[in-house]
Amino acid sequence: MPKRTPTNPVRSRDAEATRLRIIEAVGRLLVREGFGALGINAVAREAGVDKVLIYRYFGGIDHLLEAWGSTSDFWPTVAEILGEAPESDPAELAAGMLKRHLQALRARPHTLEVMAWEAVTRHPLTRILDDIRETRAEQLMMAMPPPLRGVKFDLPAISALLGAGMQHLLLRSRTVDRFNGVTIGSPEGWERIEAALQTLCRALVESSVTPGTR
Amino acid sequence: MPKRTPTNPVRSRDAEATRLRIIEAVGRLLVREGFGALGINAVAREAGVDKVLIYRYFGGIDHLLEAWGSTSDFWPTVAEILGEAPESDPAELAAGMLKRHLQALRARPHTLEVMAWEAVTRHPLTRILDDIRETRAEQLMMAMPPPLRGVKFDLPAISALLGAGMQHLLLRSRTVDRFNGVTIGSPEGWERIEAALQTLCRALVESSVTPGTR
DNA sequence: TTGACATGTCACTGTGTGGTGACTACTGTC
DNA sequence: GACAGTAGTCACCACACAGTGACATGTCAA
Incomplete structure (x- = not known):
């Protein structure tokens, strides 16, 4: 040998x-x-x-x-983007989350790239992100003022919408996918998402994010 | 034998x-x-x-x-979603495109799922979609009223934003990726996208898309 | 110094893939 | 009926992959 x-x-x-x-x-x-x-x-x-x-x-x-x-510093960044300390005013909150998204996008595009990949491929790691989203959604839900708390203002939907970006909702619409009680793909699911998107947009418009402002 | x-x-x-x-x-x-x-x-x-x-x-x-x-009926559907007949009012136009997106999403989730996959994987087929987007972007640009035409109101950016959904921009930010002269990932690219997003949101808010309305 | 263990390297199997050559069998034309 | 061309089947190649067994070598304690 x-x-x-x-x-x-x-x-x-x-x-x-x-x-x-x-x-x-x-x-x-x-x-x-x-x-x-x-x-x-x-x-x-x-x-x-x-x-x-x-x-x-x-x-x-x-x-x-x-x-x-x-x-890695990936998940903490995700948590940060999803909103660590929710504001009390829903308009401020939505605008703040979107602003954080855009800032993170500009500063660390890799992170959101991986987030998006994760959302698309539904990799096993997705579970981890889902947990973070769920926790954040509950936190935000509880931070709402009583008249808005969980009734019309669909905080979980907004959180999901911003959580991994729109693509998460766009991509997984076919499979029966549940997030905080919203069945993605069902009529009421889409209505809630529409409403959430509109609320978000209104908040953004009223926020301080203006073109040319850094 | x-x-x-x-x-x-x-x-x-x-x-x-x-x-x-x-x-x-x-x-x-x-x-x-x-x-x-x-x-x-x-x-x-x-x-x-x-x-x-x-x-x-x-x-x-x-x-x-x-x-x-x-x-297949995939690409005609995409073209339809991207906006076949642009309206003259930019607010109406942006809102209309988003409405079409949401409607198509609800009616034919598979289509946008494939669109998103295409955007993520940058498959060779992407070229076809890019052509459609570019054509639509030019059409929309030309349909703008003179004071808005191509100056501050960033129609190509909006078109790109809505074209394959936000994920397209989110995912490909790292590579030097050009769409209608906007280098995705560069500072001015992000500023244009931010501005476009804000304009879009304002249009959506002022449009007839209200919660519970079908 | 010697031995045990941890660390690193190499060789190998099995499986799935993209791709090609060669074969069989059917069908229509003269 | 003979023939050519087409449709379908099978066998094989090279390659990349996940995974495993066996070997070599450095390190440290007794």
Whole structure:
């Protein structure tokens, strides 16, 4: 039996650094090519690491993604965009959320790019985002003044609308998809979304977001 | 050399019907699973046809998609949504386009689902949609009253914004992507989009779209 | 120094994919 | 009926992928 000797030089031998390199490779890959390009081989190539190490350290692409999700600054940014401290006035609130969206969009387009990919592909990570959305929606709902609380002013719908951007609602309309009791695709679902969109727009118009203002 | 005899029964022997079955399979697959699931093998499976026939009849997946695009009712619907006959009043126009979007969304969710997929994946078919958008944008631009024509009221940006939905802009922001002279991702690109969005919202608010009205 | 363990490398399997060549069987024309 | 052309079937190739087993080597403690 021939003795096998590695042709490539053995690398750094620093497990923690290697883990980090892998996770960072996930982020780069995700931002550059989206979830579709995410695979064991691709991540291994991007990180300059043998794919066996990915299996050994993370146990597979799903766990690797979870690790990325819990270490990267992606989810906190999402939470921030979705609205950490809701204002009391619904008009201000809607306008504020949209403003945050636009600001984040301008400052960190990669983040929302990944958010959109997530919404489109309905990746397992979607569950995490859904949880964040739901929590934020409840917070916002509770922050409403009593006459508006959850009756006509459809806060969950607005939150969903802004949460991952319109595309989330546009894309998943076919499947029976539920968000905070709104069945996306049903007539009353669309009516609620229409109403929410209108309210949002009114708030935006009345807000301080004007052209040319930075 | 052993004589080869087909184990499966030979099928209908109707080329036109087979072509149609293949094209219809593309539509079903696209609606059900999106562009990501679209492949020679998948289409062949869906159509119940040997993939060799796809190569022979269409010459590959790209040409097959073009054939689907030119025979299905997808693109006419897109053109309709993007606005066939622009109104003269910009507020009416923006509101009308958004109303058409919402109506189409409610009536035919599959169509916009495919549109969104197209926007996300930047599939070769995107070129076709871009052409439609550009044409519509020029039409709308020309239909503007003189004081508004192409100065502050950013019609191409609005058209793009509504064209494939917000997701188009959200997703492709990272790459240097040009639409009607607006470099998506550049500061002035975002400012124009912001302004366009605000104008759109004002138009929507002033339009006849009110909650509960059908 | 020696041994255990962790870290990294290589080789391999199985599966799915896009794509092509070669075969069989049907159909219409002369 | 013989023939050509077309429709359909099968077998195969090269490639990329996810996943696993086995080997080599560095590190650290006893």
